Amino acid sequence: MSVPTTMQAVEITEAGAPEVLKLCTRPMPAPKADEIIIKVAYAGVNRPDALQRAGKYNPPADASDLPGLECAGEVVAIGAAVSNWRVGDQVCALLPGGGYAEYVATPAVHALPVPKGLSLREAACLPETFFTVWSNVFMRGGLQAGERFLLHGGSSGIGTTAIQLAAAFGARVFATAGTDEKCAACVDLGAERAINYRDEDFVEVLKAEGGADLILDMVGGDYIARNVKTLAPDGRLVNIAFLTGPKAELNFALVMAKRLTLTGSTLRPQSVAAKAKIAQELVTKVWPLIDAGIVAPVMHSEFALEEASKAHALMETNAHIGKIVLRVA
Known part of the structure; x- marks a missing residue:
């Protein structure tokens, strides 16, 4: 050619x-x-x-x-x-x-x-969204069936992917979004509950459910401390972006008392081998779900x-x- x-x-x-x-x-x-x-x-x-x-x-x-x-x-x-x-x-x-x-x-x-x-x-x-979601929600965040999973920005490319994958693997999915239309889209994709952050406090909604076992956050800023309050004991917070800023004042006594894990990653700077490993897992664990619709x-x-x-x-x-x-x- x-x-x-x-x-x-x-x-x-x-x-x-x-x-x-x-x-x-x-x-x-x-x-x-x-x-x-x-x-x-x-x-x-x-x-x-x-x-x-x-x-x-x-x-x-x-x-x-x-x-x-x-x-x-x-x-x-x-x-x-x-x-x-x-x-x-x-x-x-x-x-x-x-x-x-x-x-x-x-x-x-x-x-x-x-x-x-x-x-x-x-x-x-x-590629960009599925590599990001799989590596952070499942490989890094360790999401398991039955766990309560909260993701912010549920109507974004990352959000719509994360909702579907988390639901497909048996998690209870909660998502935040900024309009009723976006919240409806999240529910249609498999979220058990969508939270319009303009009208409701996601901290209180998740606390009523027992707290989140895993949170995927791309907002940052004051959401960081609120996420820590939202997490259940042994919960995990994974940050992948900071749309409102990377800095926050945080009470680490809560992190210790609840045995929390705070982590995060960026995809682009990772090694060729690291991204190849994500690709291999996608082909074996996720592509069959796409093939099946x-x-x-x-x-x-x-x-x-x-x-x-x-x-x-x-x-x-x-x-x-x-x-x-x-x-x-």
């Missing part, structure tokens, strides 16, 4: 608002020995992309400066050491960066087969590649439920 020497991409011209995203021409990426080149059909739009655009989340030194952490498309080239993919295979993949482009390079071990019955548009919504990505809207600034503007309104994608090919 012949590939061009240049490609269209969207770059961050300077740190700033969505309007700094501009279409450009870049050289084609060449695969390293352990990489594949994907002709991108669709690229997912995620919060880290917006943080990078705003100058608050620098890519790793060896990653593309182009935004985009997930995509779906067709393999058009493979590195010398790659044996698990062939040119012509359709894949979705976690990316180190560079997804807002016609072609992108990524480690072959971070690519996954497109699940049965899913389009490339839908498959582009899987038990779990599915929740789609909100689609924009053309050159409309990336509009996609970012929408995401930052928090009006969407589920995932936003860019149509590249």
